[in-house]
Amino acid sequence: MSDNHLRLGVNIDHVATVRNARGGSYPDPLRAAKLAEEAGADGITAHLREDRRHISDADIDGLMEVLSVPLNFEMAATPEMQRIALRHKPHAVCIVPEKREERTTEGGLEVAREENKLAHYIAPLREAGCRVSIFIAADQRQIEAAHRIGAEVIELHTGAYCDAQAEGRMDEAARELESLREMSAFAHSLGLEVHAGHGLTYDTVQPVAAFPEVRELNIGHFLIGESIFLGLTPAIAEMRRLMDEARL
Numbered sequence: 001m002s003d004n005h006l007r008l009g010v011n012i013d014h015v016a017t018v019r020n021a022r023g024g025s026y027p028d029p030l031r032a033a034k035l036a037e038e039a040g041a042d043g044i045t046a047h048l049r050e051d052r053r054h055i056s057d058a059d060i061d062g063l064m065e066v067l068s069v070p071l072n073f074e075m076a077a078t079p080e081m082q083r084i085a086l087r088h089k090p091h092a093v094c095i096v097p098e099k100r101e102e103r104t105t106e107g108g109l110e111v112a113r114e115e116n117k118l119a120h121y122i123a124p125l126r127e128a129g130c131r132v133s134i135f136i137a138a139d140q141r142q143i144e145a146a147h148r149i150g151a152e153v154i155e156l157h158t159g160a161y162c163d164a165q166a167e168g169r170m171d172e173a174a175r176e177l178e179s180l181r182e183m184s185a186f187a188h189s190l191g192l193e194v195h196a197g198h199g200l201t202y203d204t205v206q207p208v209a210a211f212p213e214v215r216e217l218n219i220g221h222f223l224i225g226e227s228i229f230l231g232l233t234p235a236i237a238e239m240r241r242l243m244d245e246a247r248l
């Protein structure tokens with residue numbers, strides 16, 4: 001795979017959301033993950049939330065068994081999640097902030113204020129061989145703190161850019177995009193691998209995909225929604241096409 005290849009991590013959380021609406025066994029997130037793999041996903045992302053509102057512990061067990069591509073395990077920095085991650089040793093763990101009352105991950109992690117705590121928290125995960133990624137806003141202070149605590153990867157939160165674009169606040173979208181661009185370059189200059197994600201759609205993905213420092217995008221909600229209309233394989237293929245086109 002070329003150096004310029006931008007990896008696509010497909011987040012399958014919301015297949016589990018639909019399953020859990022009825023409490024049964026379908027649609028099966030593992031089946032979606034295998035299909036996503038075949039459709040060209042370079043990795044699968046799943047967020048085991050404290051309240052288990054979508055992905056379950058059994059889903060994580062299953063994903064670890066069936067996947068041929070890396071699992072990016074999203075988790076809050078809690079002792080329970082650390083135990084689960086250390087038991088499975090997924091390829092990557094992405095530490096995200098989590099509030100019970102939020103509908104989705106609303107902001108980036110406050111690394112600068114919790115530096116010591118987080119440094120201790122991620123050390124065993126790194127020792128276990130997991131690539132540790134920290135989900136943060138495009139903010140220099142947070143990037144510097146993520147670097148200091150020993151994270152290898154940062155994932156930049158693209159939600160503010162995507163929301164502004166979707167709501168027609170174009171000046172704000174342009175400012176958010178500029179921050180993402182500057183902070184991708186800054187993080188890369190520190191030696192951090194740069195990922196990005198949250199809220200990305202066919203309309204918003206290309207400007208972010210074009211940043212040469214960004215190595216991976218994690219995309220879920222839009223793709224799972226679009227798959228209702230197109231099917232999962234074509235929905236992913238179109239995202240892949242747009243990402244590749246932006247990279248040319």
Ligand code: PXP
Pocket residue numbers: 011013047074094096104105135155196197198199200218219220221222
């Ligand atoms: N990256 C991280 C760290 C996330 O928490 C999420 C949402 O779970 C995503 C990417 C994917 O966001 P979306 O589902 O909006 O594409």
